[in-house]
C-alpha cells in the first residue's frame with residue numbers, strides 16, 4: 001500500500017479548529033483526509049475515530065444510519081480534550097460506492113436488511129480496507145490509539161493492518177425511528193457492540 005501526503009491546512013469547525021491533512025492512495029486514486037487537533041506525535045495514545053465516508057449521513061443529514069451523529073460526536077469528543085484524530089476514509093457504502101449504496105437502499109425500501117441488500121447486489125456485507133491507515137498515522141507520528149467505535153470487525157482489521165489500539169471507546173449516538181432496523185442488523189448480523197434497539 002502506498003499513500004502519499006499531499007497538503008495540510010487549517011479547518012475551522014463548530015467544534016474547534018482542526019488541522020486537515022490530505023493523502024492520496026496511489027493504488028486506488030482515493031483522496032483520504034485526516035483531521036488532527038493538538039500534539040498527536042508526542043508518543044501518548046491518541047483519541048481517534050476511523051470513519052468511512054457516508055455522503056448521505058455525513059453531508060445530507062440522512063437518518064437512515066448513525067454516521068453523521070457519530071462523526072459529530074467524535075469531533076466534539078476530540079475538541080473537548082483538545083487532542084485527537086479523525087481518519088476520514090473515502091470508502092462510501094462500506095466500500096461499494098455511492099450509487100451501489102443507493103441501489104442497496106432501494107432494496108432495503110422493499111424489505112431487505114443492509115446485509116441482504118449488499119448480497120442481493122453481489123457484494124459481501126463489508127468491502128472496506130484499512131491498509132491506508134498505518135502509513136497515514138506513521139506520517140503524522142502517531143503510535144497508538146484510543147479508538148471510538150462499536151465495530152469489532154473494524155478493530156480486528158485495524159490491528160491486522162498494524163495499528164496499536166490500546167483502548168476501545170463506545171460511540172453510541174444518533175438512534176432514531178428511521179435507523180432502528182439498521183442498528184438491529186449491525187448488532188445481530190455484524191456483531192457490533194451496541195445496545196440492540198427495542199423491537
Ligand SMILES: Nc1nc2c(ncn2[C@@H]2O[C@H](COP(=O)(O)OP(=O)(O)OP(=O)(O)O)[C@@H](O)[C@H]2O)c(=O)[nH]1
Pocket residue numbers: 050051052053054055065066067070091092093094095096101104105114118148149150151154192
Ligand atoms: N452498503 C451499505 N453501506 C452502508 C449502509 N448504511 C451505511 N453504510 C456505510 O457504512 C459505513 C459506516 O459503517 P458502519 O458499519 O455503519 O459503522 P462502522 O463505521 O463500521 O462502525 P462504527 O465505528 O461503530 O461506527 C459508511 O461507509 C456508510 O456509507 C447500507 O445500508 N449499505
Ligand SMILES: [Zn+2]
Pocket residue numbers: 054056057058065066067068
Ligand atoms: Zn451512514
